[in-house]
Amino acid sequence: MAEGSGDALLDQLQTRLAPAQWPLPLARLPEGTALVGGAVRDGLLDRLQEQPDLDLVVPSDAIALTQALAQELQGTCVVLDAERSIARLVIGGWTVDIARQDGDRIEDDLWRRDYRLNAIAVSLQPWGELWDPTGGLSDLQQGYLTAVSEANLTDDPLRLLRGLRLIAEIPLTISSQTMGWIERHAARLPEAAPERILAELQRLVRGDHADVAIAALTSLPLLHPWAAGGQPPTPSDIEGLSTEEAAAAVPLARLTALVSDEGLSQLRASRALRQRCKRLRLWQERIGQAPESLPESDRLQLHEELEGDLPALALQMPMPEKKIWLRRWRDAEDPLFHPRSPIDGNGLLTALEVEPGPRLGRLLHHLKLEHAFGRIQTPSEALKEAKHFLTRESEAL
Incomplete structure (x- = not known):
């Protein structure tokens, strides 16, 4: 985790986030824009990807802003939630989700988030303020995963699974209270969109600490359906x-x-x-x-x-x-573990009087089997065996 406090912490976070390398110039963002969620968390932990997904909160209409940015910067705008004013800007291989602030202040928005370590924000326009109303920095320092509140988890039941995905990716100890909330409401996970559930699972099984998360997952009824x-x-x-x-x-x-x-x-x-x-x-x-x-x-x-x-x-x-x-x-040349015929269908069509169709398919399968177990190796041996195979099939009719 980034060390220090105040200006030193912000300077270290700015170095790791490197906003000058983003395809979205900060000058194009309205005053009051903040970076929230995973990028802030991962920046503090020094585990940012080369092109991190960015989540921005803006004080006004996020969809109109995203549409304008997409047109200006030659990106693509995808509306994610029209009612809550959330859109995605895809540009130069980067994904930037832009949401209208939930509440009158950024602190109000952060109090409505899932886990405390995801409820940290840094101001982008202007740069220079860090918000942590729920205690996320302390959780990061101590390696804890703590839900902001029980109600926040049930507001979006996908958050129940997301907690386990986070401990699959980051070495964290989930608080007993948070685990109790996840267990209590596990049956509500099917309320989330199925594609979102699968996306969380696919990230979970790829995590460096997935064994711990899977042990927790299988002890809960989250995946019962x-x-x-x-x-x-x-x-x-x-x-x-x-x-x-x-x-x-x-x-x-x-x-x-x-x-x-x-x-x-x-x-x-x-x-x-x-x-x-x-x-x-x-x-x-x-x-x-x-x-x-x-x-x-x-x-x-x-x-x-x-x-x-x-x-x-x-x-x-x-x-x-x-x-x-x-x-x-x-061994890419192993004939059984990488099955193939020594001669392809075109070669057989050229050399033998056989038409395309099921008979050719059976012949190719036979040659592949003979090659896989070492009974033929070269194209000439394959052609000879092909003639024998066709003769046997004809005699069997």
């Missing part, structure tokens, strides 16, 4: 994966364990994400800890369907098998 009841990977399961492999595999495995296929559909996950989770779940259930016992055709299907996500499946394997599978998966 969509729960899968699976076992998320443990820290020991991740052993053997590189940092890059774990970054892709672990969130997928966590989400698959937490949310059912029907739950993902209800939360309006993309078709691609639903398919990835469904396939991973299917093969987790099928192979147990003995994948080598599968028939060849099933092994090929496994690697075709999970080629990109195989490390997520390897998480559940004992270490000897996991090492072997990861080593083979890292």
